[in-house]
Amino acid sequence: MLTCRELTEVITDYLEGRMSFIDRVRFRAHIGMCRDCRTYLDQMKQTVRTMGKLPPEKIPPEVQTQLLERFRDWKG
Amino acid sequence: MSLPELSARARHGADSSPAYPDDAALVKRLLAGDEAAFNGLVEQYHGRLIRLALLFVSDRASAEEVVQDTWLAVLTGLRSFEGRSGLKTWIFSILTNRAKTRGQRDKRSVPFSALSNEHAQDDHAVSPSRFTPTGNWSAPPEQWDEDTPERLLLRHETRALIDHTIAGLPPGQRAVVTLRDVEGLDSTEACNILEISETNQRVLLHRARAKIRTALEQHVQKR
Numbered sequence: 287m288l289t290c291r292e293l294t295e296v297i298t299d300y301l302e303g304r305m306s307f308i309d310r311v312r313f314r315a316h317i318g319m320c321r322d323c324r325t326y327l328d329q330m331k332q333t334v335r336t337m338g339k340l341p342p343e344k345i346p347p348e349v350q351t352q353l354l355e356r357f358r359d360w361k362g
Numbered sequence: 363m364s365l366p367e368l369s370a371r372a373r374h375g376a377d378s379s380p381a382y383p384d385d386a387a388l389v390k391r392l393l394a395g396d397e398a399a400f401n402g403l404v405e406q407y408h409g410r411l412i413r414l415a416l417l418f419v420s421d422r423a424s425a426e427e428v429v430q431d432t433w434l435a436v437l438t439g440l441r442s443f444e445g446r447s448g449l450k451t452w453i454f455s456i457l458t459n460r461a462k463t464r465g466q467r468d469k470r471s472v473p474f475s476a477l478s479n480e481h482a483q484d485d486h487a488v489s490p491s492r493f494t495p496t497g498n499w500s501a502p503p504e505q506w507d508e509d510t511p512e513r514l515l516l517r518h519e520t521r522a523l524i525d526h527t528i529a530g531l532p533p534g535q536r537a538v539v540t541l542r543d544v545e546g547l548d549s550t551e552a553c554n555i556l557e558i559s560e561t562n563q564r565v566l567l568h569r570a571r572a573k574i575r576t577a578l579e580q581h582v583q584k585r
């Protein structure tokens with residue numbers, strides 16, 4: 287039987303699809319019965335999704351102007 | 363399809379339909395000298411390239427130089443861009459090659475393969491104090507609303523918190539989570555760039571994600 291604590295350590299293997307069939311069954315069985323671990327799994331998915339939305343810094347206008355000049359040189 | 367490199371591929375018996383049609387259209391516009399297309403490309407990628415360069419070089423100025431060089435290399439290479447990989451993958455590979463070389467030259471970079479065991483043995487995804495001795499939750503996580511972290515992401519404070527947490531991770535964890543979760547590369551791409559095994563990559567990703575979740579959890583609870 288997978289404990290809650292163990293589940294938090296194998297969650298990335300699960301999310302990455304790198305679990306054996308039997309481990310996956312045990313993981314799913316635990317999640318099915320344990321609301322707290324469902325919450326944890328959900329938080330982890332939200333964490334990953336949130337990182338994917340971190341905006342990169344904006345390009346400074348002077349750098350953009352500079353690069354555009356290089357582009358003009360390039361296209362000749 | 364009039365792109366020269368695609369015709370060349372067709373002549374060599376390769377599939378002539380582009381694997382990345384949006385990229386093919388963009389490359390065509392760039393080759394035609396379309397300034398709006400170039401501005402769009404630069405706006406889309408510049409900040410992301412800086413973020414990636416900072417994984418390999420020691421300071422901001424070096425990262426900016428590497429990114430400038432990358433853009434010039436992109437222009438130089440565009441005419442022979444084959445479209446076999448996506449444009450993003452191609453640009454990222456130019457960047458990472460340059461950033462790695464620069465990092466080595468400055469002798470500030472350690473191979474990521476040497477960092478895969480950087481987590482301590484007692485590095486837990488969740489503090490052991492939150493479990494009973496038999497491994498059940500004693501202080502379980504609280505349900506977040508569907509959109510909680512994403513809504514919070516609109517706040518400067520939350521973005522700063524995540525950026526800060528990622529920046530404070532050990533280098534291997536920071537690199538993996540940036541490539542995988544922030545930039546959305548797949549595990550094969552991340553392993554190739556960092557020259558680490560799939561297993562090491564997964565361990566680093568696991569540690570990094572756990573720490574960021576914990577930081578977000580503390581942040582959400584303060585709200």
